[in-house]
Amino acid sequence: MNGADTVTTFTVDNASTDVTQLFGNSPMAGVFFNLSASSIDAVSGVGSALLQHYSGTFCISSAANCGGVDILSGTFTDAAFGAAGGTGLVVNVSSPPDTLVLSSSILPASDLIAPTSFNLALSNLTPALASIGSTIAPFDASFAGTASSAVAAVPEPATMGILALGVLALATLRRRTIGG
Numbered sequence: 001m002n003g004a005d006t007v008t009t010f011t012v013d014n015a016s017t018d019v020t021q022l023f024g025n026s027p028m029a030g031v032f033f034n035l036s037a038s039s040i041d042a043v044s045g046v047g048s049a050l051l052q053h054y055s056g057t058f059c060i061s062s063a064a065n066c067g068g069v070d071i072l073s074g075t076f077t078d079a080a081f082g083a084a085g086g087t088g089l090v091v092n093v094s095s096p097p098d099t100l101v102l103s104s105s106i107l108p109a110s111d112l113i114a115p116t117s118f119n120l121a122l123s124n125l126t127p128a129l130a131s132i133g134s135t136i137a138p139f140d141a142s143f144a145g146t147a148s149s150a151v152a153a154v155p156e157p158a159t160m161g162i163l164a165l166g167v168l169a170l171a172t173l174r175r176r177t178i179g180g
Helices: 161-167
Strands: 009-019 028-039 045-046 049-063 066-085 088-095 101-102 116-126 141-147 172-179
Touching: 009 049, 028 066, 028 088, 066 116, 088 101
Parallel strands: none
Antiparallel strands: 009 028, 009 172, 028 049, 045 049, 049 066, 066 088, 066 101, 088 116, 116 141, 141 172
16 A cells, blocks of 8 residues: 555565466466556445455466466456455456456467456455555455456367366465555
8 A cells, every 4th residue: 555545556476376277177386476456546335345446467477476487467457345344355357348468378369368357356354354545455365366268269178278267276375465
């Protein structure tokens, strides 16, 4: 969060994780997940929930700091929402209508076309979800996520793995810190 309490940035730095259900359910262990997303508007209350829009990037790679093989990376713009006072926050990007552009050095570009989605569930927020100034207040959390995209009209065995990308399990209970 910045000093004026107007911008929140979600960051995940080099979280060691496992990718499952890609390429015939062969798990890829010990890959790295990075995320950086900053708020682009003021937090708003929707009933008892908090909603704020974010723009950011993520990568899942074979080496730290998005190095090595680019398993999946992307840029996105969408919202994060969760119950005020609750212990969870969800980032849900679905293109269309939201903005999500995916790339990979192991998945064909034809398999990364819309419709696409990227979902990140933040849980065990400490402290509970709240706003400060015009943004979401700082917290630490665990995360898990999924990504999916369309598959070319006639999938080959190597590209069938993209179907499973929808249940990509970044199921890692790692800490994530908001910085700014």
